[in-house]
Amino acid sequence: MIKKIQYLYEKSCSNLKIYIFTVKMLKILSSSEEHYLTEKLYYYGNLISAKTIILSNLRLIIHITKNYLGYGMTHSDLIQSGNFGLIKSIFRFNPNINIRFISFALYWIKSEIHEYILRNWRIVKIATTKSQRKIFFNLKKNKNTLKWLDKNEIKVFTQILGVHTQDIKEMESRILSQDITIHPFIELKKKKKNIINNLVPYLNNLKYDISYVIKLNTNKNINSKYKLNHTILTLDTRSRNIINTRWIIDQEKKITLKKIANNYGISAERVRQIESNAIKKMK
Template sequence: MGTSLQPTDLMSPGRNLEGYVQAVSAIPVLSAEEERALADRLYHEQDLESARLLVMSHLRFVVHIAKSYSGYGLSQADLIQEGNVGLMKAVKRFNPTVGVRLVSFAVHWIKAEMHEFILRNWRIVKVATTKAQRKMFFNLRSAKKRLAWLTSAEVDAVAEDLGVEPRVVREMEGRLSSQDTPFDHGVDDDDDQAFKAPAYYLEDKRSDPARLLEDAQWDETSSQRLRQAIGNLDERSQNILAQRWLQEEKATLHQLAAQYQVSAERIRQLEKNAMKKVRAVLEA
C-alpha cells in the first residue's frame, strides 16, 4: 500500500488535478480483512497510521463522487478537497464493530461536505438555507432532465415523490433558474448593455450631492418664508397658530376660546384665516 503521496497532499489536489486523480487511482483498494484490521487498530488503539491508510485507500472514491457534481460549474479540485474533509471525518467516527464497510459509512460524510460547499458557493444569493430546502435543492436538480420548466404534471410528480407541496417545488425551481447579476456593468459591456446593470436603476438618489444641496437650500428658504408669513400676522393669530400647530401639546379650540373669551367657532375662523394668509405667502 505504499504511495508517493504525503499526508498534507490529502487535503487538496492542487493545480495538477489529472496527476492527483492518477495518483489516488494507483493506491490499492483494501480487502475487507485489511480494512477491518486497520479500523480495529484505529478504533481501539487510536493508531494514526491506520487512519492515514484508511483515508488514502478511499481517496479514489471521493474523486468518483465529485464527478457526479460536475454540473454545478464549480471546481472539481475544490469539490474533492471538501470531500476529503468529509472522508477524514468519517474515518474518525467509523466503528468497525457495526459490520459495514467504510465506503458505505463514509458516503454520507463526503456528500455532506460537498453539499455544504455547493450551497455556499453556487450562488451569491443563497438558494437553500433550511434543511428541507437543501434536500429539495439537490433532489430537484436530479429530477430535472432538461432545461425547460417543469410541466404541471411533472411538478405534481416531483412534489409527491419528495413529500412536499407543489408550490414548494415551483419556488425552488425558480431559485434554480435565476442568475446572479453584477451590480456594476462589466468593463467590456457596450452602451446598449451597460444601462441594464442594477447600478443604474437602483441608484440611491438620497446620496446625490447636488440633490442634497438643493434640498437643504429649499428647506432653508421655506423656513425663512414661513417665519416671514407668520411674522406678518397679528399677535393673536400668531399665538393661535403656535398653540394649535407648533407646540408638542396642542391646545384645543375650547381652550383657546376660554383664553380669549370668544366662542370656539370664532377661534376656528381666526385659525382658518391665518392659515390662508400663511399659505398665500408660501405659494407666491
C-alpha cells in the same frame, strides 16, 4: 525509461490529472486489512492507520464527485470537499458494526459535497433547511431541460419528494435565477463605432455613496478636533485648565466647580463665570 515516461506524462498534465493518476496507483485494502486498521485507530488512536484507510479510499471520492460536475463547480473543489468528509468520517467509525468503512463514510462525503455546492451556488445561500436541500438536489438531478416545469411535472415531484407544490415552484425559481451585479454596465459607442462598457452612473449624487459619506464625516471629525484644540490654545492658562477639567478629560475624571474654586482660591460662582466666558470666546 519507465520513470522518464512517467515524468513526461506528469509534466504534460494538469495538477488535477496528476492527482487522479497518483490516487489510482494507491493500494485498495481488503476487508480484513481495513477491519484491522480501523480497530487500531478506534482503540489505540493510531493515526498511521487512519492515513492508510483514507489514502486507500481517495479514488472513490473522484468517482462520486463526477456525478456533481453539472452544478458548475470545479472538479478539484468537489474532490477537496469529499476528502474532507472522508477524513471526518474516519474518526466517527466504529469497527464493531458489521459494515465496510466506505459504506459509513458515504454519508459524510456526500454531506460535505452538498454543503459546498449550496454555499457556492449563489451569493445568497439557496437552501437552508433539510427539506429545501432535498428539493434542490432532486430537481437538479431529474430536471432534463432549462425550461420551467409544467403542472404535471410539478405534481410528479411533489408526490416523489412529499413536499408542497409551492416549495417546488420556489426552489425552481431559485435554481433558474442568476446573480445580478450591483454595478450594471451600459454600452457607449465611440466615433469609430467601437462598443465599450462603462458602469451605470447611478451614484452621481455622492451623498448616497456610503464610502463618500464615511470619508466626509471622518474628515469633518478630524477638522473639528483640530479647530477645537487650536481654539483652546487661545485661552489664558486658568480658563484653559477649567475647560479641560470640565469638558475635555474623561467623564470619570471630571471635577466639580467647588473643587476648582478651592484650587484657585475663588468662589464657585466665579469659576462658572470664567467657564461661561471661555466657551463664548471659543464659539
